[in-house]
Structures are given as C-alpha cells and as structure tokens.
Amino acid sequence: MDTSENEVPSAKTASPAAPGETVAAGTPPATTAPAKPPLPAVAKTPPAAPNVVESTPDPKVFKMRRLIVWASVAGFLTTCFLMFLRFFLPRAIFEPSSTFRIGSPNDYALGVDTKWQQQYRIWVTKTSDRLFVIYARCTHLGCTPDWKASENKFKCPCHGSGYDSEGVNFEGPAPRPMDRAHVEIDAEGQIVVDIARLYDWPKGTPGRFDEPGAFIPM
Numbered sequence: 001m002d003t004s005e006n007e008v009p010s011a012k013t014a015s016p017a018a019p020g021e022t023v024a025a026g027t028p029p030a031t032t033a034p035a036k037p038p039l040p041a042v043a044k045t046p047p048a049a050p051n052v053v054e055s056t057p058d059p060k061v062f063k064m065r066r067l068i069v070w071a072s073v074a075g076f077l078t079t080c081f082l083m084f085l086r087f088f089l090p091r092a093i094f095e096p097s098s099t100f101r102i103g104s105p106n107d108y109a110l111g112v113d114t115k116w117q118q119q120y121r122i123w124v125t126k127t128s129d130r131l132f133v134i135y136a137r138c139t140h141l142g143c144t145p146d147w148k149a150s151e152n153k154f155k156c157p158c159h160g161s162g163y164d165s166e167g168v169n170f171e172g173p174a175p176r177p178m179d180r181a182h183v184e185i186d187a188e189g190q191i192v193v194d195i196a197r198l199y200d201w202p203k204g205t206p207g208r209f210d211e212p213g214a215f216i217p218m
Helices: 060-086
Strands: 099-101 111-113 122-126 130-135 146-148 153-155 169-171 180-185 191-199
Touching: 130 191
Parallel strands: none
Antiparallel strands: 099 191, 111 122, 122 130, 130 180, 146 153, 180 191
C-alpha cells in the first residue's frame, strides 16, 4: 500500500510577518538567523620596549694605547711635513767664526799654552821676542798632536810625528812644520786670531813664519 499520498509535507516554521508587511503568495517566509553573541573584548598590550644594552667604559690601558698610536701618527706626519718644508730651504752650512780673541799678551807666560786646544784647535806659544799661534793640525794626515810638557815637544798619537815647542817637525813622517795662524792686536789690546789665514813652511822652500801677521813682537 502506497503511503506517499497520506504523508503530509512538513512545513517550515515561518516567522510571523511584521505588521504592515504583506507576504506574497507562494513565497516561503524568510527565516531570521539567530543573533551571534558579541566577541569578548581583547585588551591591547603596548609594544615591548627595545632592549638597551649599556656599554661598559673602556679600561684606561686601552685609552692609553689609542693615545700613543695617535701621537705616533701625528709625530710621523709632522716630521714628514717638516722634511717637506726643509726641501725648499737653502742648504747653508753654519760654522763658527774663524776670527776670535784670546786675551792680552800679558795673560801668557813663556812656553806653550794649551787652554784653547779643545775650543779653537790652537796653541799659544810665547818666546822671549815674539808670540805666535800654532794651528794644531799634523802636516802628515791632519791629526791633532798632543803637547808633551815633560818632553817639551808635540807628539802626534796617530803615526808618531814629533814637533818642537815652536811646531817645527823633527821626527816621524810629518813632511813640514805645523802652520801658524794670523795674529794681531786690536784697539783694546786683545789678541785677535784668524785661523782662516795660515802661514806655512812648505818643504824645500823659505818659510813664512817671519812675515807680518805670523807673530806679535814682544
């Protein structure tokens, strides 16, 4: 027995129409969706602050090392700059004056005085009739002889040349006497010596030791 004819279709429950609203025939009534419950409010958290790392101060030894390095660099650059400037300056040689005063003739006794040997490379010799200045340079190879007061002679320590108290050679390889410097008396009575003007006695020729300026008469 077919029961499909006796089954009555179930009608969907329709919500009643709102007042004043007409519902068209044959149009199924609209269903109203149940209201969704509101979402719970989420509290906003502030952004996290960035991590700040505090640096510890450098030890004093590191500061000292950096100071030394920079000072070295500055010194090197300064030296290079000064060398650069020096390149443009004239290359003059500054030498002490060849003319100087050594006191009065009365300041010297008879014999050889060596007090000016280190400063001016001279000896002052005074005899009974004259005063003259010997330039302390060996005529062999230019060494400086020593005055041997006990032997009354000049002796060259390099090759053994010997000179008497007046600078005249008598032993060793020295070929001639030592030179004498120009001397004169100035207006104040002081002895003025000029070692740029020398009087020599070349071997085999007459000497110049008796020329004016080679000695001061006493």
